[in-house]
Amino acid sequence: MRRYLLKRFAQAIGVLWAAYTLSFVILDLLPGDPVSAMAGAGSDQAPIDPEQIARLQHQYGFDQPVPLQYLDYLGHALRGDFGTSVSTGRPVTDLLAEALPSTLALTGSGLLLGTLVGGSLAMVATWTRLRWLRQFLLSLPPLAVSMPIFWIGLMLVEVFSFQLELLPAFGNDGLRGLVLPAVALSIPVGAIVAQILAKSLLTALDQPYVETARAKGAGRVRIHLRHALRNASLPALTIVGVLAGQAMANSVVIETVFSRNGLGRVTAAAVTVQDLPLVQGVVVFGSLVFVTANLLVDLIYPLLDPRIVVAS
């Protein structure tokens, strides 16, 4: 068990470092620099004094050789210091600490809602004996997966905010503001969970142990919940770890559509003006959430199937 855990932790740290380095390289390959980006980021092109720009580039250290900048950032990051955001002049950790709760609430509720709805859909579809209902339910996930997330978001706003005037179209204010974005975010999550779970449930229901259980006189509900679901939930659980990462990525779009503050909005703004320290901070935090979700999944595995620890 200890070796299993150590290995998983080492992998998690490797992922964090790779994400950090990759984002640095990508930003470095982008043409331009943060100071020019900010100077030109207004509604039109203000007259820019090149000397002034050069002075500021020096002040922020962008005139240093790239490897040196990388080591400098990394060294600070290891000590938990992500530096100062170039575009706002505020400590990156402060900006992230402000944005993170809202994004966690959004992605958390989206994942939860998606897993519950998707899971229930798979359960009902595989349990029912009504052919038409099963086919109808199983046709929903592919449809949901094919809808772009921003379109889902805009439709929800149009119907529930502009037409029915039930919920606010924008803002972070409380639970009411969370409903529509969480529903939007849950749709792709639920679709994938439903597809994977339904497929593995159907496979599990064909297994000999189900026959055995049935022969011993177990009821349909008991077989479905106790025997089939336990075995079928492993693949679905694996995918939830991946979906957590996808939900973080989708939050960029969802937070923009619903005008919510959060990591997604911070990321979008930071990339636009090439705010290097901020992007680096966002990447590490985003990866951290992703890695933690997957680590949790890895830790739950042995509880569901003790063979996993032995095998590793």
Added chain:
Amino acid sequence: MTPKATALAALFTAGTLLLSACTSDSDASQGGSGGTLTFAVGSDAGCVDPQQVGSNDTIYSVRQLVDSLTDQDPQTGKIVPWLAEKWDVSPDSTTFTFHLRKGVTFSDGTPLTAQVVKDNFEAVPNLGALAVLAQGYLAGVKDITAVDAQTVKIAFAQPNAQFLQATATHSLGILSDASVKKTPEQRCSDGVVGSGPFVLAKYVPNQSITLTKRTGYDWGSSLWKKDGEAYLDTVVFKIVPESGVRTGSLQSGQVDAIGAVGKADEAALKAAGVQLITRANPGVVFQLGLNNSRPVLKDLKVRQAILAAVDRQQIVDTVYPSGTQPATSILSHTTPGYTKQPALAYDPAKAKSLLDAAGWRAGSDGIRVKNGARLTLHVTWFANAATNQPALELVQQQLKAVGIDVTLKQAQIAQIVQIQKGGNFDALWGNVTRADPDILRTQFSTKLLNAYRIPEGPLQTVLAQQAAAADPAKRRPLVDQAQKLIVDNAYVVPVVELETELGVASKVQDLNFEASSRIQLHDTRLR
């Protein structure tokens, strides 16, 4: 339906209703005599210091926090008193002396003094990359003196006629002593204290900027209709990045006004009874900034051919919001000193004969060729306005019709300095907002950046002379001449004026543009 299916459907319906029931205590209506104005804008600059921000979406709110030394009449362009009761400009336009109004206080209770103004302007060069506007206005400042408590003198090394108008902008709005002493970063995030008609109540990054009325305000600009305090009690600027959501929010009454209305949304808003308020931005119009050092573009005839081949009216009608005007000079018609330039006429026949005369003959595919080289132009543009790409695609078609091949090259806004400095472009698409004709010197002087590689010539003398002319009557003919020289020489190709278009609910009255086509909310009220 089978009983099971009915039960499921019922369950689903009940769930949906439950969800909506716990969330339906919807919008409380506004009360009180002053009321609250909610204004949705698309972006947040991440900073609430008027001296630092240059993005319209944020200027709308922070402009209300500060007063300026002077104000500018949007109709006439004339500079009028605000915090300064009067001023003297030295005959050579190097020294500006402002006599401050008595009894003005900042919202923290401290008084406005000459020393505060001096400290404000002296701190500007140390602000960051966000403050390029303010830094540009004060470039070349030699010495700032507080002559007495109410008199401040600003001296420049060079003649600098633009400075008087600069004192009317939000960028040189006056902050309290305590705010000036803060670091640029603190000013951005914590906000600033000004003497304006509104006070910053709350700033939530990427969410909202809330302003409340300054009680006891009594030193408004001489241009304002109402004396004393503002009408509105509260103004809330909501940051709503998605334009469809902004439009829908205004239509459904969730907000009272929105910025940056696009052509596509006009019809829906009009149908919903929304007022569309428009004004052309003063300054340099959207133009193809030609690189005059390129061998092909060194030829005056080629440049003039491009000028004549662009059908400005067609671009305006196809791409831009209604009310937008085609460029009729290098300056837009709302800029003080603007004069119409007859040379800016669409004349494809003239364009073709100019190209013929320059030795460019139509090749097999219609594109002109000279000495084996094709007449190709790379136009570089930035994605800082949604209209850029469609406008340039039309320009591309129009120039193709006279035999010029145009390729469009999108660049990142982060590259702008390198591109302007490095000169690696044939033409650069852009505009600049500024309510003073000195913007021509900033853009076209060979002594400054000179992004368009304009050669030495009579234009340079005129630009320098207008910067030194303190007397508007003497400055005016020089500005006329500068516009004429730029257009007649086709150093750049003016195309279309930038129009600012706001959507405002019918219950909102007197939401007015100031001279720089940003807004002034002191006189605004709700019906």
